[in-house]
Amino acid sequence: MKLDRRPRRLRELSVAKAMIRECSLHKEDFILPVFVSDHCETKEPIKSMPEVYRWPLDAIVSQIAQWKEIGLNAFALFPCVMPQKKCSKGKEAINPHSVSFEAAKKIKQQHQDTLLIADIALDPFTDHGHDGIIDSSGKVDNDLTVEILCKSAVIAAQSGFDIVAPSDMMDGRVGEIRKSLDKAGYEHVAILAYSAKFCSAYYGPFRDAISSSQIEPIDKSGYQLDPANHREALLELKLDEQEGADILMVKPAEPYLDIIKSAKENSSLPVAAYQVSGEYSRIWAASKLGWLELDKCAEESLLGIKRAGADLILTYFAERMIKKL
Ligand code: PBG
Numbered sequence: 001m002k003l004d005r006r007p008r009r010l011r012e013l014s015v016a017k018a019m020i021r022e023c024s025l026h027k028e029d030f031i032l033p034v035f036v037s038d039h040c041e042t043k044e045p046i047k048s049m050p051e052v053y054r055w056p057l058d059a060i061v062s063q064i065a066q067w068k069e070i071g072l073n074a075f076a077l078f079p080c081v082m083p084q085k086k087c088s089k090g091k092e093a094i095n096p097h098s099v100s101f102e103a104a105k106k107i108k109q110q111h112q113d114t115l116l117i118a119d120i121a122l123d124p125f126t127d128h129g130h131d132g133i134i135d136s137s138g139k140v141d142n143d144l145t146v147e148i149l150c151k152s153a154v155i156a157a158q159s160g161f162d163i164v165a166p167s168d169m170m171d172g173r174v175g176e177i178r179k180s181l182d183k184a185g186y187e188h189v190a191i192l193a194y195s196a197k198f199c200s201a202y203y204g205p206f207r208d209a210i211s212s213s214q215i216e217p218i219d220k221s222g223y224q225l226d227p228a229n230h231r232e233a234l235l236e237l238k239l240d241e242q243e244g245a246d247i248l249m250v251k252p253a254e255p256y257l258d259i260i261k262s263a264k265e266n267s268s269l270p271v272a273a274y275q276v277s278g279e280y281s282r283i284w285a286a287s288k289l290g291w292l293e294l295d296k297c298a299e300e301s302l303l304g305i306k307r308a309g310a311d312l313i314l315t316y317f318a319e320r321m322i323k324k325l
Helices: 014-019 057-069 099-110 142-159 173-183 201-209 230-243 254-266 277-288 294-308 318-324
Strands: 030-037 044-046 049-056 074-080 115-120 163-166 190-197 247-251 271-275 312-315
Touching (some): 049 057, 049 277, 057 099, 099 115, 163 173, 173 230, 190 230, 201 277, 230 247, 230 254, 247 254, 271 294, 294 318
Parallel strands (some): 030 312, 115 163, 163 190, 190 247
């Protein structure tokens, strides 16, 4: 054949191939989501998430030391509290002794240079499982919820978290949280906004992990984004940037690569992506059936997320991936 272009030429040259690789994964890309529990004695497996555990306070401090040894330095903490501490208003969110606040204090005492991200939302603490307070009509009351989130964010800052991450999708919360942090003297604490958080079916295993799943699957479509809407996601990203977010996040990640790409193109802020529990568990499930190769699929999914534009990636595969890099 007489061909003007033979793209395969370089592909056959392994040294050149490595040089022209457009994107690669580094250990600095990853943030590990970690579940801390106030009611387990030893690390407790989560059935729907292989190799992921709920950690009691003491165990998590020593586990962090092990993760740091392999080069994992950034963690997003998620609380799992006992049912007796849950109520309709999620009051545990503003208890300074609540488990994730205590965990942050302990971790920071031992590991000053660890990056800790606080999840700011009410769902781990509400008995109905919603991310906010329910009003008399049965809807989540935006402004009342934001007031509590602001208090919770200030307590997180006091406890030593470096970054607060509102994951609730209430309107105007980023701006209000910024004001509250500044007023309390925490200008240096950053906000990672769950800006484009979709109403996804992939959160199921996470809800098991924090025991917020109900008998009926919970409907968060009154605040989370419709999976069909790209332009509305752009609006959310823009608003959070205007309100003072330091990092914009898209969640879930792999089903929303187009949103990650747009976020990157339309903003100068760093873009984070959250590869959520269901994205993790589906790869695991298929590998357990012998249908997919776990590590290869994990790597490919993370590479896709990075290629789309994510600077930071929250993933339950963080430890596994770093060990393979
Ligand atoms: C809620 C929250 C959720 C996740 C993180 N924060 C679930 C939800 O909206 O119900 C999901 C993360 C995952 O699935 O891994 N504040």
